[in-house]
Amino acid sequence: MTTKTKAKSAQALPLNTILSGDCIEVMNSLPEASVDLIFADPPYNLQLKGELHRPDNSQVDAVDDAWDQFSSFAAYDKFTTEWLRAARRLLKPNGAIWVIGSYHNIFRVGASLQNEGFWILNDVVWRKSNPMPNFRGKRLTNAHETMIWASKEEGGKYTFNYEALKSLNEGIQMRSDWVLPICTGHERLKDANGDKAHPTQKPESLLHRILVGSTNPGDVVLDPFFGTGTTGAVAKMLGRDYIGIEREAAYREVAEKRLAKVRKYDREALQVSQSKRAEPRVPFGQLIERGMLRPGENLYSMNLRHKAKVRADGTLIGDDIKGSIHQVGAALEGAPSCNGWTYWCIKRDGKQVPIDVFRQQIRAEMADRPN
Amino acid sequence: MTTKTKAKSAQALPLNTILSGDCIEVMNSLPEASVDLIFADPPYNLQLKGELHRPDNSQVDAVDDAWDQFSSFAAYDKFTTEWLRAARRLLKPNGAIWVIGSYHNIFRVGASLQNEGFWILNDVVWRKSNPMPNFRGKRLTNAHETMIWASKEEGGKYTFNYEALKSLNEGIQMRSDWVLPICTGHERLKDANGDKAHPTQKPESLLHRILVGSTNPGDVVLDPFFGTGTTGAVAKMLGRDYIGIEREAAYREVAEKRLAKVRKYDREALQVSQSKRAEPRVPFGQLIERGMLRPGENLYSMNLRHKAKVRADGTLIGDDIKGSIHQVGAALEGAPSCNGWTYWCIKRDGKQVPIDVFRQQIRAEMADRPN
DNA sequence: TTCCGTCTTGAATCCAAGC
DNA sequence: AGCTTGGATTCAAGACGGA
Numbered sequence: 001m002t003t004k005t006k007a008k009s010a011q012a013l014p015l016n017t018i019l020s021g022d023c024i025e026v027m028n029s030l031p032e033a034s035v036d037l038i039f040a041d042p043p044y045n046l047q048l049k050g051e052l053h054r055p056d057n058s059q060v061d062a063v064d065d066a067w068d069q070f071s072s073f074a075a076y077d078k079f080t081t082e083w084l085r086a087a088r089r090l091l092k093p094n095g096a097i098w099v100i101g102s103y104h105n106i107f108r109v110g111a112s113l114q115n116e117g118f119w120i121l122n123d124v125v126w127r128k129s130n131p132m133p134n135f136r137g138k139r140l141t142n143a144h145e146t147m148i149w150a151s152k153e154e155g156g157k158y159t160f161n162y163e164a165l166k167s168l169n170e171g172i173q174m175r176s177d178w179v180l181p182i183c184t185g186h187e188r189l190k191d192a193n194g195d196k197a198h199p200t201q202k203p204e205s206l207l208h209r210i211l212v213g214s215t216n217p218g219d220v221v222l223d224p225f226f227g228t229g230t231t232g233a234v235a236k237m238l239g240r241d242y243i244g245i246e247r248e249a250a251y252r253e254v255a256e257k258r259l260a261k262v263r264k265y266d267r268e269a270l271q272v273s274q275s276k277r278a279e280p281r282v283p284f285g286q287l288i289e290r291g292m293l294r295p296g297e298n299l300y301s302m303n304l305r306h307k308a309k310v311r312a313d314g315t316l317i318g319d320d321i322k323g324s325i326h327q328v329g330a331a332l333e334g335a336p337s338c339n340g341w342t343y344w345c346i347k348r349d350g351k352q353v354p355i356d357v358f359r360q361q362i363r364a365e366m367a368d369r370p371n
Numbered sequence: 372m373t374t375k376t377k378a379k380s381a382q383a384l385p386l387n388t389i390l391s392g393d394c395i396e397v398m399n400s401l402p403e404a405s406v407d408l409i410f411a412d413p414p415y416n417l418q419l420k421g422e423l424h425r426p427d428n429s430q431v432d433a434v435d436d437a438w439d440q441f442s443s444f445a446a447y448d449k450f451t452t453e454w455l456r457a458a459r460r461l462l463k464p465n466g467a468i469w470v471i472g473s474y475h476n477i478f479r480v481g482a483s484l485q486n487e488g489f490w491i492l493n494d495v496v497w498r499k500s501n502p503m504p505n506f507r508g509k510r511l512t513n514a515h516e517t518m519i520w521a522s523k524e525e526g527g528k529y530t531f532n533y534e535a536l537k538s539l540n541e542g543i544q545m546r547s548d549w550v551l552p553i554c555t556g557h558e559r560l561k562d563a564n565g566d567k568a569h570p571t572q573k574p575e576s577l578l579h580r581i582l583v584g585s586t587n588p589g590d591v592v593l594d595p596f597f598g599t600g601t602t603g604a605v606a607k608m609l610g611r612d613y614i615g616i617e618r619e620a621a622y623r624e625v626a627e628k629r630l631a632k633v634r635k636y637d638r639e640a641l642q643v644s645q646s647k648r649a650e651p652r653v654p655f656g657q658l659i660e661r662g663m664l665r666p667g668e669n670l671y672s673m674n675l676r677h678k679a680k681v682r683a684d685g686t687l688i689g690d691d692i693k694g695s696i697h698q699v700g701a702a703l704e705g706a707p708s709c710n711g712w713t714y715w716c717i718k719r720d721g722k723q724v725p726i727d728v729f730r731q732q733i734r735a736e737m738a739d740r741p742n
Numbered sequence: 743t744t745c746c747g748t749c750t751t752g753a754a755t756c757c758a759a760g761c
Numbered sequence: 762a763g764c765t766t767g768g769a770t771t772c773a774a775g776a777c778g779g780a
Contacts, residue, residue: 144546
């Protein structure tokens with residue numbers, strides 16, 4: 001085993017190929033300090049129990065694959081520490097790593113990263129523009145995943161293309177929260193049956209931003225949990241070299257086909273990375289949370305014929321009618337609908353102040369620093 | 372010390388006061404299972420070396436940087452584990468905790484939470500609408516902080532006011548990413564010199580959303596790192612009881628003054644939108660007992676594709692299937708479940724009348740004559 | 743061809759009361 | 762404690778089909 005490792009170390013890196021096998025073993029067989037960036041999407045250890053149905057009775061296709069099952073936190077920690085150690089050995093001194101996860105695993109991954117000597121640069125939140133809702137109404141919509149960006153060690157001269165990310169963000173400094181859609185439509189790879197080829201395929205837009213921001217053309221990017229090869233595909237488009245490691249033959253096959261089709265600097269694919277921006281929706285509740293209105297305060301219709309009291313959750317109560325500013329307005333007017341923003345005002349210093357001015361105020365703040 | 376602890380345990384909770392001292396000691400002196408919610412904003416400086424025990428690892432040289440780093444992490448982990456354990460002891464079985472942190476400490480906090488038996492419900496991102504920019508352009512703008520919401524244990528029946536949070540968000544399910552401004556302006560407390568009284572004062576909007584969403588009026592909320600008392604201030608406004616613990620006299624003083632000025636919202640304003648689950652259950656059989664439906668009468672599915680006959684005991688029979696309104700509906704639709712109240716209707720005067728209107732009628736009567 | 747309504751789907755730790 | 766039963770619960774996109 002040692003002989004084999006030594007022999008391989010002398011060899012050149014297997015660039016732009018997908019290696020098969022357990023990622024820890026494979027990584028240990030590659031020459032140390034040879035990789036510029038690692039992107040890793042390890043199993044999340046979701047610990048799902050029963051089935052879950054949508055309100056329309058359809059069943060959610062859960063991630064129940066064997067590769068996501070661990071017997072305990074300790075087992076998961078051991079796995080995490082081992083692959084992180086192997087990954088760190090492969091990194092050049094100025095190399096860096098990105099790891100993505102959810103609340104199920106990311107805290108353990110982050111702690112292991114720190115324990116192993118990585119130096120966290122940022123945690124980055126991928127805010128999904130179209131997440132799956134919480135169907136039972138028992139928790140908050142799980143609308144984001146967390147990525148950790150870390151250098152190999154404290155003081156490492158990691159790559160950060162500040163200006164490139166700034167221009168991706170319309171001239172404003174890129175923030176630690178990125179709004180991007182999940183991977184759907186034609187980008188989502190299907191198997192022979194027409195089912196999704198991989199349960200957790202990441203969007204190319206995410207990798208695009210990561211690779212533009214933290215690698216240069218010609219850099220070597222390694223992905224130890226290659227899956228269907230999103231990292232490789234984006235790396236190839238952007239003129240970076242990739243190395244993929246994947247245990248499952250089915251995923252490797254899909255990834256090979258995908259990569260064969262990818263062209264460097266694919267214009268169309270880069271378009272995907274730009275997220276749309278619409279007029280931000282301002283919930284009325286924000287006016288209460290931000291202290292612009294106080295629970296218990298009265299709102300008046302602009303014609304002063306009706307009034308209603310603001311409650312702590314942003315609903316109104318007036319004459320036995322409870323509901324949103326729109327619902328209560330409509331009910332009081334006997335109208336099918338009502339724009340509460342223009343219907344209601346408050347009295348300040350004897351004057352009527354339409355509540356819409358508060359919304360405009362919040363929108364103005366948001367416009368200062370979009371996205 | 373033990374005597375004091377025992378004596379205190381027998382006492383009533385020191386509600387709506389700020390306790391001075393080390394939070395671990397103070398928490399251990401309070402009676403167990405007495406608190407509904409804990410909000411914690413722990414310090415994350417890793418400069419705890421020397422104060423606490425070093426890890427038992429004799430073969431590593433003391434001047435090794437990696438060892439220093441590990442030592443520092445180990446000390447922080449020890450501190451975290453201890454205060455979390457004390458906090459968990461204080462929680463009622465159905466209690467919950469919120470902890471806020473940044474990438475410096477949140478991964479260690481999250482892992483400790485899991486190790487100590489808390490059950491993570493969501494991680495929530497506070498996305499700052501006005502963060503401080505990264506001046507040196509070496510990293511992404513650190514524009515968010517992370518909060519972890521966890522129940523005392525797996526299966527705990529934590530409080531979650533789903534409808535209230537949905538209302539705060541204009542009728543759309545609340546997500547795990549919250550856009551709120553940082554604490555500035557008149558809300559930001561100043562000391563005698565006009566400098567900020569506390570370096571990391573949290574905005575009241577953040578606590579408003581947390582307390583509306585995960586507590587009820589009258590609940591006891593504890594904050595072991597009270598600082599300038601944002602948790603207490605919002606708790607008081609919202610008609611919750613608070614207990615603060617703070618080590619620094621200067622912060623306690625600022626907090627006391629602040630809390631003295633806070634007014635509670637009026638009772639009506641504290642009522643929030645309720646889930647349908649909170650409404651009293653009405654057995655279908657009541658509709659027959661009260662003569663709203665006659666045995667032998669036909670019910671029709673809303674799409675008129677199925678029908679079933681009402682029996683005297685409140686069960687249905689249709690196409691060989693017998694059972695409750697829910698069971699028969701589910702069986703006819705081949706669905707895993709079915710809400711019979713919204714599935715079935717009767718025909719009166721040629722019109723379809725959903726049977727749910729009868730349930731609402733009964734509930735209205737119950738509200739008129741409670742108990 | 744375009745528009746509009748319907749159907750499908752996504753890393754999910756997703757129920758609670760009563761017997 | 763464990764089982765049974767009632768009945769509450771979803772948002773944004775893209776695909777697809779019919780007008």
